[in-house]
Amino acid sequence: xxxxVGIVEPKKIDEINILNASFLAMHKALDQIHRSFDSILVxxxxxxxYYEIEHHCIIKGDAKYLNIAAAxxxxxxxxxxxxGKLDAEHPQYLWKKNKGYPTKAHRSAIKEFGVTPNHRExxxxxxxxxxxxx
Numbered sequence: 001x002x003x004x005v006g007i008v009e010p011k012k013i014d015e016i017n018i019l020n021a022s023f024l025a026m027h028k029a030l031d032q033i034h035r036s037f038d039s040i041l042v043x044x045x046x047x048x049x050y051y052e053i054e055h056h057c058i059i060k061g062d063a064k065y066l067n068i069a070a071a072x073x074x075x076x077x078x079x080x081x082x083x084g085k086l087d088a089e090h091p092q093y094l095w096k097k098n099k100g101y102p103t104k105a106h107r108s109a110i111k112e113f114g115v116t117p118n119h120r121e122x123x124x125x126x127x128x129x130x131x132x133x134x
Contacts, residue, residue, distance in 0.1 A: 002033045002034070002035045003029075003033075003070075003071070003074060004028075004029040004030070004031075004032035004033055005025075005029055005074055005075060005078045006024070006025035006026060006027065006028025006029035006030075006031075006032070007025060007028065007078070007082075008021040008022075008024050008025045008028070010117065010118055010119060010120045010121075011117070012024070013120050013122070014120055014121055014122040017122070018120075019046070020048075023046075023047060023048040026042070026047070026050075027048070027050055030050055037053070038053065038054065039053065039054045039055065039056065040053055040054070040055040040056070041055070041056050041058055041061060041065055041067060041068055042055055042056065042057045042058065042061065042068075043058060043060075043061035043062050043068045043071070043072060044057055044058075044059065044061070045057050045059050079099065079100060080099060083095045083096055083098075083099050083100055084096050086118055090116055090118070092109050092112075092113055093106055093109045093110070093113070093116070094106055094109065095118075102123075107126055110126060111126060
């Protein structure tokens with residue numbers, strides 16, 4: 001058995017978009033596997049070819065294949081660890097509680113303190129202000 005997690009930084013996500021960043025993260029994880037494999041199972045409906053290795057996109061794959069479910073758990077556990085570290089560095093953003101999702105409290109902190117290099121600026125960080133044009 002072998003496993004790895006690929007991480008893509010927020011700035012890169014902003015440059016290439018979230019879908020391409022997810023493909024890049026999967027490729028980075030695969031680059032770390034030093035055992036041979038002849039097929040890749042992907043949770044979802046799209047993937048960018050990894051060298052000449054056959055791949056299969058499985059919609060809701062985490063409910064159908066244990067290895068995809070395990071990969072999902074690894075990714076979420078890694079994300080939760082990262083959120084804990086970010087929370088220790090920037091407690092005002094409540095990263096540990098929101099797990100990377102923009103809660104009302106997190107958005108309030110962005111409004112009050114601004115963004116960090118850990119925020120994806122291409123993501124809508126704050127809702128548009130309501131205004132009336134007369």
